[in-house]
Amino acid sequence: xGDNLIDDLFIFMLACFIGFEVIRHVSPLLHTPLMSLxxxxxAIAVVGAIVLVGEKKSTFxxxxxxxxxxxxxxxxxxxxxxxxxxxxxxxxxxxSK
Amino acid sequence: xxxxxxxxxVIEVIYLIASALFIFSLKWMSSPATxxxxxxxxxxxxxxxxxxxxxxxxxxxxxxxxxxxxxxxxIGIPLGMVxxxxxxxxxxxxxxxxxxxxxxxxxxxxxxxxxxxxKFMMSVLSMEVxxxxxxxxxxxxxxxxxQEILPQRPITYKGQxxxxxxxxxxxxxxxxxxxLHPEAxxxxxxxxxxxLIFGVLLIIPIGGADMPTVISLLNGYAGLSAAAxxxxxxxxxxxxxGALDGSSGLILSVIMxxxxxxxxxxxxxxxxxxxxxAAAGGQEAKPVHSATAxxxxxxxxxxxxxxxxxxxxxxxxxxxxxxxxLYDILSKKGVDVRFAIxxxxxxxxxxxxxxxxxxxxxxxxxxxxxEINGDFPQTDVALVIGANDxxxxxxxxxxxxxxFGMPILDVDKAHTVMVIKRSxxxxxxxxxxxxxxxxxxxxxxxxxxxxxxxxVRELSGGH
Numbered sequence: 113x114g115d116n117l118i119d120d121l122f123i124f125m126l127a128c129f130i131g132f133e134v135i136r137h138v139s140p141l142l143h144t145p146l147m148s149l150x151x152x153x154x155a156i157a158v159v160g161a162i163v164l165v166g167e168k169k170s171t172f173x174x175x176x177x178x179x180x181x182x183x184x185x186x187x188x189x190x191x192x193x194x195x196x197x198x199x200x201x202x203x204x205x206x207x208s209k
Numbered sequence: 210x211x212x213x214x215x216x217x218x219v220i221e222v223i224y225l226i227a228s229a230l231f232i233f234s235l236k237w238m239s240s241p242a243t244x245x246x247x248x249x250x251x252x253x254x255x256x257x258x259x260x261x262x263x264x265x266x267x268x269x270x271x272x273x274x275x276x277x278x279x280x281x282x283x284i285g286i287p288l289g290m291v292x293x294x295x296x297x298x299x300x301x302x303x304x305x306x307x308x309x310x311x312x313x314x315x316x317x318x319x320x321x322x323x324x325x326x327x328k329f330m331m332s333v334l335s336m337e338v339x340x341x342x343x344x345x346x347x348x349x350x351x352x353x354x355x356q357e358i359l360p361q362r363p364i365t366y367k368g369q370x371x372x373x374x375x376x377x378x379x380x381x382x383x384x385x386x387x388x389l390h391p392e393a394x395x396x397x398x399x400x401x402x403x404x405l406i407f408g409v410l411l412i413i414p415i416g417g418a419d420m421p422t423v424i425s426l427l428n429g430y431a432g433l434s435a436a437a438x439x440x441x442x443x444x445x446x447x448x449x450x451g452a453l454d455g456s457s458g459l460i461l462s463v464i465m466x467x468x469x470x471x472x473x474x475x476x477x478x479x480x481x482x483x484x485x486x487a488a489a490g491g492q493e494a495k496p497v498h499s500a501t502a503x504x505x506x507x508x509x510x511x512x513x514x515x516x517x518x519x520x521x522x523x524x525x526x527x528x529x530x531x532x533x534x535l536y537d538i539l540s541k542k543g544v545d546v547r548f549a550i551x552x553x554x555x556x557x558x559x560x561x562x563x564x565x566x567x568x569x570x571x572x573x574x575x576x577x578x579x580e581i582n583g584d585f586p587q588t589d590v591a592l593v594i595g596a597n598d599x600x601x602x603x604x605x606x607x608x609x610x611x612x613f614g615m616p617i618l619d620v621d622k623a624h625t626v627m628v629i630k631r632s633x634x635x636x637x638x639x640x641x642x643x644x645x646x647x648x649x650x651x652x653x654x655x656x657x658x659x660x661x662x663x664x665v666r667e668l669s670g671g672h
Contacts, residue, residue, distance in 0.1 A: 185281020193289025
């Protein structure tokens with residue numbers, strides 16, 4: 113348990129650094145789609161809910177977990193969908209001229 | 210964790226690949242040219258991760274998983290199809306859903322695991338539900354304000370900050386007690402309940418103009434709560450995704466508060482609306498110059514360089530398609546038309562860019578504030594459509610102005626400024642704008658969509 117914790121903290125720290133570096137280079141033009149994309153990626157929390165529901169440890173856990181799956185899945189589907197719709201709209205004038 | 214079945218290794222490898230895909234996904238967002246690859250990478254990573262999770266050896270019941278996935282997809286599709294003008298509230302709502310998922314899973318894990326929870330685990334579990342809870346209700350409030358179900362004005366009362374501080378202290382205090390005494394389960398509902406109330410109270414004093422910062426901040430909280438959930442479940446993919454989302458939200462909030470020359474704490478505890486009522490009260494009627502659509506069209510067609518400054522008012526009036534017609538007709542006449550985008554124009558980061566892109570305006574015509582500000586002295590006409598505070602020269606000169614120091618678009622330096630506005634009433638923050646009384650400013654009174662439409666008619670009929 114203790115080693116896992118330290119490993120996890122290392123992973124968290126490194127991921128934060130990668131996040132800061134990568135996001136810093138995102139053009140302000142795309143800040144809205146960026147937010148809907150990170151939202152969709154964040155909905156990966158659905159995997160925690162899936163395991164919780166699948167293990168069927170208590171009725172209480174199953175009810176909460178199912179609602180959690182619904183909420184997260186709607187973010188996955190809606191988030192990728194709307195990000196794609198937004199990005200399709202961004203066109204440059206250069207190729208046409 | 211102790212019964213490492215073979216499938217567990219497969220799952221871990223799949224999570225590793227998914228993590229890499231998520232990082233690529235964000236990396237490709239750096240440019241519009243590669244951004245759509247980013248979505249594919251994200252989607253593949255997501256599908257892999259969900260499919261991999263279903264291999265988990267502990268899963269014995271599939272029924273409710275399938276129900277949840279199907280229902281969630283059913284809700285997600287309409288949420289992905291909303292109008293572009295509704296994107297800010299949709300985003301706030303999805304932060305709420307993400308936080309709801311995290312809070313519910315955290316709550317279930319608490320009751321499954323207690324009282325045998327190590328101290329560190331209990332700390333992250335508490336952090337997960339506190340952040341998740343306040344983000345859930347806070348985002349719902351933000352979505353309500355943006356959808357105009359709730360009043361957009363800041364709602365303030367005496368001692369507000371003290372009440373908020375006390376609530377937060379109760380949540381954190383109970384969490385600390387629970388860490389030290391994991392058997393005191395009765396404290397857990399208190400933590401969740403107080404966090405939910407705290408979320409509501411945190412957002413009600415925040416006005417519409419601060420929404421870009423607040424949405425970004427809630428985005429960051431949602432990410433951090435998911436990362437905390439990753440610690441609880443010892444799921445590395447979740448830690449990474451949460452850290453990426455959290456850092457993204459925090460960076461955006463820093464950019465947004467810089468663009469308003471305000472600190473985080475100021476946005477959260479400042480309740481912007483209060484001060485300006487007094488400032489605006491002293492204003493007497495001063496002379497302004499107004500013009501008709503015909504006159505505006507004549508000035509625009511005589512110009513060489515035009516900069517259009519869109520703001521939230523353009524979104525409200527749904528004027529972006531008319532603006533595109535104006536852009537087309539002026540470009541055809543050989544006028545150089547560009548758009549000046551203030552970082553906090555609109556109700557979320559990048560809001561104006563998405564609306565103008567929806568109207569098919571090429572993105573290389575959308576210029577950021579720092580890049581375009583130097584060009585205003587050489588600009589013939591600056592046309593302000595539905596923007597107010599981001600063009601207010603008082604921010605540069607008037608040390609008593611509540612927005613003093615906020616970086617603005619220097620439209621007042623253009624040869625002619627035209628402002629489309631419904632009436633002379635002050636903007637959202639209630640601050641009077643001296644721009645309107647300048648000798649080179651023409652006020653075009655009317656609805657943004659109709660007025661731009663009238664200018665377009667004049668331009669197309671007039672040659």
